[in-house]
Amino acid sequence: MIRALIIEDETAAARNLRAILEKVAPQIGVVGMTESVVESVEWLREHGEPDLLFVDIHLADGDSFRIFREVEISAPVIFTTAYDEYALEAFKLNSIDYLLKPINEAGVRRALDKLKRLSEYDLCRTNERVREVSRRRAETFLVYVRDRIIPLHRDRIAFIHTSDERVTACDFDGRNYPMDKTLEMFQTLLPEEAFFRANRQFIVARRAVREIGVWPGGRLTVQLGVDTPEKIVVSKARVPEFKQWLVQDGGEIS
Numbered sequence: 001m002i003r004a005l006i007i008e009d010e011t012a013a014a015r016n017l018r019a020i021l022e023k024v025a026p027q028i029g030v031v032g033m034t035e036s037v038v039e040s041v042e043w044l045r046e047h048g049e050p051d052l053l054f055v056d057i058h059l060a061d062g063d064s065f066r067i068f069r070e071v072e073i074s075a076p077v078i079f080t081t082a083y084d085e086y087a088l089e090a091f092k093l094n095s096i097d098y099l100l101k102p103i104n105e106a107g108v109r110r111a112l113d114k115l116k117r118l119s120e121y122d123l124c125r126t127n128e129r130v131r132e133v134s135r136r137r138a139e140t141f142l143v144y145v146r147d148r149i150i151p152l153h154r155d156r157i158a159f160i161h162t163s164d165e166r167v168t169a170c171d172f173d174g175r176n177y178p179m180d181k182t183l184e185m186f187q188t189l190l191p192e193e194a195f196f197r198a199n200r201q202f203i204v205a206r207r208a209v210r211e212i213g214v215w216p217g218g219r220l221t222v223q224l225g226v227d228t229p230e231k232i233v234v235s236k237a238r239v240p241e242f243k244q245w246l247v248q249d250g251g252e253i254s
Contacts, residue, residue: 002028003050005043007067008080009035009060013101017054017080020108028052028112036061037070044071052115054099057081062181063142068130076123077130078111141169141189143177152177154194158208158226160186162201172208174226196245198222202232206246 004021008014018030031050034040036059044067055064057079067073082101099107118126143150156171160183167179167186181189187197197203204222211223218236234242 002052003031004028004052004054005032005034005040005050006030007034007040007053007055007059007064009056011035013056013080013103017103017108020103020105024105024109025112035059037064037066040064040067041070044073049073049075051075053077055079057098058142058144058180062185073130074127076115076118076126078115141179141181143169144180145178150177154190157190157195158205158224159228159232160203161229163229170226170228172226193245193248196242198232198234198238198242201230202228204232209246212246 002025006014006017008017014033014035018033021028021030032043032047034043038061040059049071053073053075055067055077057064058081064079078099080099080101080103099111139154141152141154143152152169152171157169158172160167160169160179162168162183167182169177169179171177179186183197183200183203186195186203190203194206195203196206204224208224208226209222210225213221213223215221215233218239220234220239220242222232222234224232
């Protein structure tokens with residue numbers, strides 16, 4: 001029996017895939033169904049990796065590539081997504097296969113047939129590409145806007161702001177992008193030498209800082225090279241850390 005894990009945050013889609021597998025590949029047994037990055041990491045750490053994974057790219061708590069940064073996975077992975085092949089062209093350059101939603105029997109059969117034809121060497125290469133993509137995902141974030149996927153490299157981010165439970169990234173041209181991660185998640189994904197959590201509302205890029213102002217009570221205000229929706233204030237307790245971060249590696253305010 002081939003043990004499979006389905007990672008999918010849409011219950012109906014997960015059940016549909018499980019039913020198709022029972023019909024077209026009875027040798028595959030679904031041993032688990034998880035709905036989020038956090039739940040999937042916990043499942044894999046507790047149960048170990050299965051023989052095969054079906055992974056939805058976009059989960060409720062972020063993109064599934066985060067899973068591969070948390071857990072070492074060597075089993076073959078078949079990704080699923082609702083977005084068309086054109087939007088995923090960048091990923092296809094890495095020879096990673098996808099099942100496009102709505103998933104049907106023919107698509108599952110084709111993916112499984114291809115896996116059968118892959119040699120052990122091919123599987124190792126495919127898994128290495130998955131790991132490469134997952135590492136690059138810490139550098140590039142996908143912005144989902146209606147029926148489009150926009151890649152946003154971290155070097156283009158001037159600041160990230162949260163308000164009313166909405167998180168927005170702003171680039172150096174002043175364009176805003178709706179993000180699907182919390183500021184806490186961005187803190188773990190962005191390099192500390194380049195980005196600083198100024199307060200509860202803002203993460204700022206060091207390259208974006210243009211001017212520092214002194215406020216009463218030992219606080220600082222931060223002026224960026226792009227407009228911000230509200231004033232950025234660094235608390236007195238964080239001022240020493242902020243100053244050290246700002247000039248590290250010989251950096252200076254440009």
